[in-house]
Amino acid sequence: MIRAAHRWPGLAALVLVLLLALSGAALSVFPAAERLASPQAPAGQSVAELAALVAASHPGLEQIRRAPSGRITAWWFDDGTPGSAVIDPATGADVALADPNRVERWLTGLHRSLFLGDAGRLAMAAGAAALLVLAGSGAALVARRTGGWRRWFAPLRGPFAGRLHVEIARLAMPGLVLSALTALWMTASTFGLLPDGVVEPARTTAASGLTGLPLTEMEALRQTPVTSLRDLGFPLAGDPQDVFTLHSDQGSAVIDQGTGAVLGWSRPGAWQQASGIIAMLHTGRGAAVLGLILGLMALAVPVLGATGTLIWASGRRGRVRGNDPAARAATVILVGSEGGSTWGFAATLAQTLRAAGESVHVAPMSGFDPARHARALRYLILAATYGEGGAPASARGFLDRLARLKSAPKAPFALLGFGDRSFPAYCAYSDAIEAAARAKGWAMLLPSDTVDRQSPQDFARWGAALGAALGLPLTLAHQPQPPKADALTLLQRRDHGAEVQAPTAILRFALPRAGLWARLTGQGFARFQAGDLLGILPEGSDVPRFYSLASGARDGFVEIVVRKYPGGLASGQLLALHPGEKVQAFLRRNPGFHPARDRAGLILIGAGTGIGPLAGFIRANGRRRPIHLVFGFRHPDSDFLYRDELAGWQREGRLSRLTTAVSRGARPHYVQDALRLQAAELADSIARGARIMVCGGREMARGVAEALEEILAPVGLSPALLKAEGRYAEDVY
Known part of the structure; x- marks a missing residue:
């Protein structure tokens, strides 16, 4: 609504x-502009002084008006000829024509x-x-x-x-x-x-019939500062019954021209004052x-x-066709999606249910309101997970809306989570939904389930279970739409890790050309930064694999760090590339893993290929904010990634300090061990506002969190508290 x-x-x-x-x-x-161009009244000048100066040089003066900008304008009628001018209040002389600006x-x-x-x-x-x-x-x-x-x-x-x-x-x-x-x-x-409207004062006393009193002797004009003047009207020459009319911020007055007496007075009403403001x-x-x-x-x-x-046009392109009205639908599909792929699954589900004779309404989870669905018999929730268990873009506020309900919806719900098992927070948001729904007492239509990496097989299996619960023969045949990709050309590669049986390469691709519209809207490769994700579409698969970017658009190239995993389709194809060969790829923003724009110190912690985005942060540190990198690898002669660049960035002031942790050799230790050796210094730096960013494998990240728990306890901090403050970010795989 x-x-x-x-x-x-x-x-x-x-x-x-x-x-x-x-x-x-x-x-x-x-x-x-008018304020700057207009001569201002001298401090303490009264209306009497201003009127005397202007009248002395302008016979037949009829009116003096002061604009809110302070500009003084006079109108006169001399020997049958009208005249007007902007006035210098200090001298009473003309300084400009009073004609309004045509524009x-x-x-x-x-x-x-x-x-x-x-x-x-x-x-x-x-x-x-x-x-x-x-x-x-x-x-x-x-x-x-x-x-x-x-x-x-x-x-x-x-x-x-x-x-x-x-x-x-x-x-x-x-x-x-x-x-x-x-x-x-x-x-x-x-x-x-x-x-x-302005209420003109009624005369309480008749005019004296006298004329000729000098303006400087009229008490009412002497007591009114020019800064509060709105306008002063002069009596008609030769008419002893005519009067001066004064309008100021304090009110309106009728003044006798021969005695200076105030013949009538009115204050502005509340409505008039309000309208002026x-x-x-x-x-x-x-x-x-x-x-x-x-x-x-x-x-x-x-x-x-x-x-x-x-936004409207994008919404029309992505909307589900044939959506039944919310108030008449028996089945309500609620979608929580970040990149848009979950909407595709929702469309397939809606189309299949309609083919089975059901009325279906599809909507984002963020607009959840049971009052809108008077005829709903069931809710089907398709929810992806963002980051470390957060709500995706179209589900923001869903849990709060559910918590504010006085009672659970009468219609039961089914829940399907979407995620990637390679990430630690796999379907964590759908888990949070289930926990909140159970606490509210919301009945479930069937046990919750998940879809791993947009698997059509997982989706079809859940569809069969849903169909059994509904008494309908449902066959969910969904074909994920691959995202629009660009062809990236490999410029160069630097290979590492062969000596420790962990082939790894730093791959640098040419930056694709972006059209004018892409540059204006920031689409595609026109705008990105280190920490964003590069989606690789390997041959023979519609499911993308994501790699954290080690470069930003300003660097003029696209760079990632890839380690070959046994049986890994994407990593195998990437490490088989030679300069000049291409790969299909697209960008996905990852704002949850970007350094804040302030100048607070950064503590970057990574191991292995996790150095990728961290190296990108250091490369982009043109402001020379303090950065301390703690980097773990196996052996300095095999997989010390970015060794020469890190030394150069230290000389340039982009990297303040480098701590390495070598897991093989005479004194093997890991990044968490290196952190404990510097516990006091790290605790002090974090207590003074430094932020922590961790990138690498989940076991490494877990060990880092445990070490920091010990290190920060004496200063009353913890990783959980830092996360709540936005000072602890992880990119874990």
Whole structure:
């Protein structure tokens, strides 16, 4: 519901909202420019002093007006000839023509009414209302994506367009809400829907009929500073009954021209004061810096429109066809996916169930709401795992939504986890779902199961069990769609490890050329960094194998470290490559294993091929942040990977310290042993804010965690606490 409220007003009112934002952004520059170009009144100058100076050089003076920027403008009528000018308040002399800026006037007409009068004003008000709906629904969607309002600025994952959309929205949201609300207020004021008009003071005393009192002797003008002046109207020459009219921030007065007596006085009402503040907030007149800030935030709208359209188009491409309405579906399939592959399995499941006569609705887990599924007889949850047991992108907030339910849904559920058994947190998120569901008392339709590495066989086996539970003959024949890949050409290879029976190579591939659109949107190989994953599609298999990148796009090449495993299809093919030969590959972002952008020290711990991304972090350390690398390998003459580069990076200041742990030789020891030998120094560094990043095999990572548990206990820290603070990251295989 929230997503629809955000999508359709945005698409329907896109042109109006863009016109409002772009014209408003352009207009925000003029108050600041006017402020800089306008002579300001001397400190302490009164309206009486200003009026006397201007009147002395302008016969037939009719009005003096002060803009919120401080610009003073005078109008006069001399011998039948009208005149106007911008005034220097210090001298009363003319400094510029009072004619309005033509560009500003044109932009104002466009912004307010599209040059269409009242109909145009109403159209632009509709655009402001659409912007308000977009901002409100967008804020709710950001909170949903980040896991709650308290995590408003939490790190984001997912495609570049989606991340950029949310990042800009989080910064621009307050300004867009303020601009929309003030625009609607000003429209209501224009059409007389608010009681905020200026109430002219009624005369309580008749004019004296006298004339000629010097302006500097009029007490009301002497007591009013120029900085609070709005306008001063002069009496008609030759009419002794006419009066001065003064409007200031304090109120409005009628002043006798012969005695200086105040004949009537009124203070601005609460509505009038509120409208003045609203106008200042919306236009920036009187608050030029705020106007410029709001103008910058308005410039976010075109970017949000472009990225929002990309997200919408991407969603249409990936949506499941023939989706039955949520309120009428008997089977609800909830999908938790990070890279998109789980949606393909959901589509196959939905298509097969529909062929069996079932009504099916497919939706992301993040939008889970049993109230929307009044006729649901069962929920089928297909959930991938992100990182170390986290929720994938389309399942963020699911566990919180489940926990907030007063009672479990009446319809039972079946759970299928997707993962890779080579990773320690295999299907850990689906395990968390099952535990939460059992705690809530949610009945299970059949025991939970898993799919390893997108296995069609695992999926078909679960489908047969599901069919038996439903009394339907289900045959799930799913063919995973291989991701779009590029051909990478091997430039060079450096071989290691033959002496210790562990053939390993550092493979460097040419960076594929990226088109203009890819560079603008960050797709493909246009934007990546060390720690991201390179998916290799080996010949004879549709299931990719992933390797951590040891380079970033700025390095101008794609580099990975590969060890040959017995029977390993991808590693065998990679280590058989010669320079000039190609391999099919694609990128997958891995933001959970990127160094933070601050200057806090890094402690990098790795063994064997785990040096790959760590070497990439050091290579990219142009800011010379403190980095301590602890690297374990078997023998310095066989598999000391990046030996020469590490020495060079130390000389350049990119690497502060290198500690090695050699597991074979006269004094064999491992990285966890090296950590214990430096326990005091490491504990002190971590207590002062250093971050830890670990890459390598799961046994090594487990040993590192145990060692750090001992090392950090005296300073009141632990790996678990550091993980909760975002200061401990692992890439384990």
